[in-house]
Amino acid sequence: MPLFFKKKERHEQKVSLPANRAIEPMQAHISSDAEQTVEKITQIFKKDIDFSTRRFHLFGETLSVVLYMSSLVDQEKLDRDIIKPLQETRISQEYIPSKLSTNSLMSCLLEDVLYHCSGTSESRLSTLLSGLLRGKCVVLIEGSDQALFLDAFKPEKRSLEQPETERVVRGPRDGFIEQIMTNVSLLRYRLPVPEFRIEQTEVGRRTKTRVGICYIEGIVNKELLNEVKKRLDQIDIDRVLDAGYIEQFIEDNPRSPFPQVQSTERPDKAVGNLLEGRIALIVDGSPFVLIVPATFNQFYQTSEDYNERFLITSAIRLIRFMALIFSLTFSSFYVTVLSYHPEMIPAKFVVAASSGRAGVPFPAFIEVFLMEVAMEILREATVRMPQQVGGALSIVGVLVIGQAAVLAGFVSPITVVIIALSTIGSFATPSYNAATAFRMLRFPLIILAGTFGLLGLAFGIIFILNHMLSLRSFGVPYMVPVAPGNTSGIKDSLIRAPLRWLKKRPAELQPQDVKRWDSKEEWKPKSSLNGQKDGDTNG
Known part of the structure; x- marks a missing residue:
């Protein structure tokens, strides 16, 4: 079976959109009459407040028009690098007017006059309209069926800052932006x-x-x-x-x-x-x-894992993985033990568990389910609130509401502890998408545990594992290198082996160049200054 998954072809036919009268002229070419082309483009953008036109004379003689979107164009660059050079009357007369209908004029303007601005010559109206909407300006010259297509885009962008969702202690501080x-x-x-x-x-x-x-x-x-x-x-x-x-x-x-x-x-x-x-x-x-x-192991790994020593990184990865499993199963296991298998509670904790639930009107299943829903509501409210208010809201929700619920007798103190630990465990996962998936899967596991006990919990976990084993990402098994097993891939999954052991790229990707680095001898650190060879001197 080929590695890469072949997606089924769509049998649905694409719905043809009705022709728009305003877009029909885009299939044509511009004419040598500049005013006629200006009128045609103006009809398309006549309702746009940022569409601008400016007339001037090329080299002080030939009528020309520049079209642009003022919201996308750097006005200073347009005036300094485009319009001003084209208005210079000192330019040699060999460019005009005999060459207005030839391509040599456009090449001379682009190569000898507009040396501060990059661009091309274009005659298709559809290309010119698309460029206008991407921050380019169009210069039409009377008598020429070619237009100057010049770049004057001024992007509005934010500074390069460390991503809020992927912060690291040791590593680069720049992040992608929208441009x-x-x-x-x-x-x-x-x-x-x-x-x-x-x-x-x-x-x-x-x-x-x-x-x-x-x-x-x-x-x-x-x-x-x-x-x-x-x-x-x-x-x-x-x-x-x-x-x-x-x-x-x-x-x-x-x-x-x-x-x-x-x-x-x-x-x-x-x-x-x-x-x-x-x-x-x-x-x-x-x-x-x-x-x-x-693959699944990518979602609990960070770029910082390769900047630290392998022993520390391996321990942290194991902690992340344990926190992920802990957040998925701890609440449902607590419901199972209290509702169906109280004999599993150690004798030393029986009194604490029973006394804490004294007076609580709800069974353990309803109690845990309501607390999980409340925590999700609180988490969503914290994310959507402004940053200045979100931190205070989370503290108020955890301390005040939780304490008030315990004092009112709606929930037991141990339930609050269990829910808090499960929520904190989900936050230890670096990937927000993966953490959200596991957090949402807690609810069906709680329902199964509250309905069928340990059997329901085991069935739910087996179903989740079976589903993950069946997943593929562009034909690559989701649970690789665990299933199918890959000894080389285990070195960079739950643990992270030393970098000098990671000689090969992931085998499941079938790369053309398999080796990261090629060394005939095992890597060894260079000898220190004190370990000089015999006969070496400090002469």
Whole structure:
């Protein structure tokens, strides 16, 4: 069976949109009459307050018109680098007027006059209109059927700051932002190699969102690359406002609660995955970069794991994994023990458990379920509230509401402790998507535990494990290297072996270049200053 999953072709026919009269002229070419072209474009953008036109005379003689969107264009650059050089009357008369209808005029203007501004010549009206909406300006010259297509875009962007969702103690502090070219520069800065490729495509019938397909040629599997391009081409939607839209269309199993595409705001993490043979998707307008394919062990690992010593990192990874399992099963196991198997409680804790529940009117199942719902409401309220109020709200919710519920006799103190520990365990997972999936799965486990006891809890855990084992991300098994087993992959899963042991890239990706580094001899540290060879002197 081939490695990469072949997605079923869509049998539904695309619905043809009715023709828009205002868009019909876009299929034509501009004419040599500048005023006629201006009138045609003005009819399309006549209701837009930021559409601007400015007339001037080329070299002081020929009528010309510049069209642009004032909200997207750097006005100072437009005046200084475009209009001013074109108005210079000192330019040699050999450029005008005999060459107005030839391509030599455009080449002379682009190569000899507009040396501060990059651009091309264009005659297709559809290309000119699309460029206007992306921050370019169009210069129409009377008598020429070609227009100058110049770049004057001024992006409004925020500063490069450390991502709020992926903070590290030791590591780079920059993060992706919404501008695609800035994100490309962050990757180029860390990958100054000619094999690094970034292919561009557009997704969305109306938004025309630019998506960059990033990979390293010579490492990435070509079948994986072709599959990614195929799935992107099959997306048929009118808008793409964030990377999450792309993620939902390209994942293998959209009905699964577990994420099958990894997202990150850290350039170092994206580069690390590219060097392993994965593909990164940069979506214009989103600070999140998608990484495919994704496996389960990636969601409890961080980029900081490779900056620390392997013993410390291995211990922290085990703690994260235990916290993940703890947050999934602790509440339901507590319900099982109290409701169906009280004999499992140690004798020393029987009195504390029974006295704490004295006077509570609800059974353990209802008590835990209501507390879990309350914690989720409190967590959601904390996230949506302003930052200045969110911290105070979380403290008030945990301390005041929890204490008041215990004093009122609605819940027992031990239940509050159990719910708090389960919630804290979910926060130890670095990936927000994976933590949310496990947090939501607690509710069906609590229902099964409250209904069928230990048997229901075991059935729920087995069902979750079976579902995770059946998942694939672009054909790669979700639970690799555990299932199917891979001895080499275990070195970088639950634990992290020393970097000098990680000689090969993940085998499940089938990269073209398997080895990270090639050494015929085992790596050894260089001898210290005190360990000089015999005969060495400090002469």
